[in-house]
Amino acid sequence: MSIKRPQAMVALLSLVVGAAVMSMLLNLYGGVRRKMTQEFRAYGANVVLAPGPSTSITRPQPLLPSPAGQRNQEWGNTMDQSVMRFVQEFARQRRGVTSLPMLYGVVHLKRIPSDSRLPDFVNVVALGTDLVALNRMNPGWRESKAMDYSGAASLPPCAVGAHIASRLRVASGDTLYLEPLAPSPAGLAEAGSTCRLDSVFTTGSSEDDQMFLQLEDLQKMMGMTGKISLVQLRLDGQTGEIERAILGLSKALPGIDVRPIRQVVYSEGRVLGVIRWLLLSVTALILVIIVICLMATMMAIALERRKDIGVMKALGASDFQVMRLFLMEGAALGLVGGWAGFLIGSFWAFGLARHLFGVTLEVIWWTLPLVCGLAALLALGASVSLVRLVQGIQPAVVLKGE
Numbered sequence: 170m171s172i173k174r175p176q177a178m179v180a181l182l183s184l185v186v187g188a189a190v191m192s193m194l195l196n197l198y199g200g201v202r203r204k205m206t207q208e209f210r211a212y213g214a215n216v217v218l219a220p221g222p223s224t225s226i227t228r229p230q231p232l233l234p235s236p237a238g239q240r241n242q243e244w245g246n247t248m249d250q251s252v253m254r255f256v257q258e259f260a261r262q263r264r265g266v267t268s269l270p271m272l273y274g275v276v277h278l279k280r281i282p283s284d285s286r287l288p289d290f291v292n293v294v295a296l297g298t299d300l301v302a303l304n305r306m307n308p309g310w311r312e313s314k315a316m317d318y319s320g321a322a323s324l325p326p327c328a329v330g331a332h333i334a335s336r337l338r339v340a341s342g343d344t345l346y347l348e349p350l351a352p353s354p355a356g357l358a359e360a361g362s363t364c365r366l367d368s369v370f371t372t373g374s375s376e377d378d379q380m381f382l383q384l385e386d387l388q389k390m391m392g393m394t395g396k397i398s399l400v401q402l403r404l405d406g407q408t409g410e411i412e413r414a415i416l417g418l419s420k421a422l423p424g425i426d427v428r429p430i431r432q433v434v435y436s437e438g439r440v441l442g443v444i445r446w447l448l449l450s451v452t453a454l455i456l457v458i459i460v461i462c463l464m465a466t467m468m469a470i471a472l473e474r475r476k477d478i479g480v481m482k483a484l485g486a487s488d489f490q491v492m493r494l495f496l497m498e499g500a501a502l503g504l505v506g507g508w509a510g511f512l513i514g515s516f517w518a519f520g521l522a523r524h525l526f527g528v529t530l531e532v533i534w535w536t537l538p539l540v541c542g543l544a545a546l547l548a549l550g551a552s553v554s555l556v557r558l559v560q561g562i563q564p565a566v567v568l569k570g571e
Contacts, residue, residue, distance in 0.1 A: 176473070177498075180466040180548070181506050187459035188510020188544045189517060191452055195536040196518035198448045213307045214269065214401035214430060216415060218256070220246040221426030247272070247396040252425060256400055259421075263414065265405030269306045270384055272297040273398045274349065274391045278329075278380060280337045281344040281363065292350060293333055294379045297387025300326065306403055310376075313341050313369040325386050327364035330377035334369040341368055347380070349391055362390050407442070456547065463551035467499065471555045478559060479567035491559050492552075499552035503545030511540045 253270050260266035274297070279290045304310070312328070327345060329337075339345065348361030364386070370376060388394045404411050411429060419427045471478070478491055515532055522530045 176466055176470045177502065180463055180470075180551075181502050183459055183462045183466065184503055184506025184544045184548060185510045185513065187455050187547070188507045188540045189514035190455050190510075191543060192511045192514025192536060192540050193518040193521070194448050194452055194514075195539070196515055196530055196533050197522060198444060199530075199533045199536075213309070214267075214403050215411065216402040216404055216418075216427065216429050218252065218400040218402065218418070218422070219398070219426045219428075220248045221424060247393065247398055248425065250395045250397050252400065252422065253397075255421065256402070259418065263404075265403075267302065267306050267403040269298055269302050269401040269403075270397045271399050271401060272384055272387050272391070272393065272396065274387055274393075276347040276349055276380075276390075277361075278333070278337070279346045280339050281346050284338065287338060288336070291333065291336055293329075295347065295382060295387055296376075296379050297382050297384040297391075300328065300381060300383060303381065306401060307372070309372075311371040324363055324365040325383060326367040327386075328368040328370055328381040329366065330379050331369055331371040332377040333380060339366055339369075341366055345380075347390070362386065456543070459547055460551060463547060464554050467495070467551045467555055468558065471495070471558050475562055475567045478562050479564040482562065483564040483568065488556075488560050492556060495552045495555055495559075496549055499548035500545050503548035504541055506548070507541030507544030508537075510544065511537050514540070 250270065253268070256268045260268055274295045275292060276295045277290045278293045278295075280287070283289065304312075324344065329339070329345075334340065337345075343366045344363060345366055346361060346363050364382065370381070382390075384397070388396065404414055406414075415427050415429055418425075481491055482488075519530050
């Protein structure tokens, strides 16, 4: 059976255009989704584990200096640090999880040496945590210099917010002295401790009025060894995935209050959901248009081959054998069009991503078999529509007069 090149080229061109648009959208969605996930990470944690039951989770606000002799109570409720073993196991089983244990306390903070022009001390909220993980959890925070947590230093490291650094006029490399605002009930707290200021954070929020220590150092100072105030989690994924993870954590930790920071979780989920909906809608529209175009083109090819089909049937070919030729031709056009469209769409996506979103994409190779498979299925589907036409061709009628 002869091949009609003009009609075949029209069918191939339709498949190339459709595959290019699908490849472009898939690559754009994958790259922009990664970029959006990275941008949302700058907002920090999106899930909090706290002692339950709890009605709300709020970040501590900076405290004003208290009158002489006034003492504050223990800083909030605490839970056992052993919960981190489960959190770490959860992080190993699920990709894209960052965890951060936290202990809050209120301390007197002084600079060494003192300065007569400055207050003798300030009362600040001290946050004990993993300082390395703190940077990973909050990539949007600006710091005065890269932190150095090497064990060679004689003093333990610490960091402060920009407002505290401004009030005490301290910078990286200075020495600070801190002591609990009130002794622990058990009398296990230390009298005070000295630390080396490694960095000054600028966050634009309440953390600018806090100081940061290694978790073990603050636990020892406050007499609260093995205790934490809460655990912050950063879970990557869409809203539904995060909600399922929260449900699993709630069931596994019945005594812990597990809740999302909704303004982060649902904002991220809404943006990614809109992008996914746009991708699916445009792809579906393109597939419908391509199917219509292919069906018309394949119908024209079959009509021009009526005599060839009549000759084959006259020689004993069945309808199935004739249709198999059309299906093979359609599958070949689909694979060639899908491969060419994948290459064109990938380069198209790279240009759009760089100019519109400022994203440098990588080739998403799993989209190649998907695009080629969809193009082949579209061509096969258009070929299947020829069944009635092939069955209706009678050799005696089409070959009359030959």
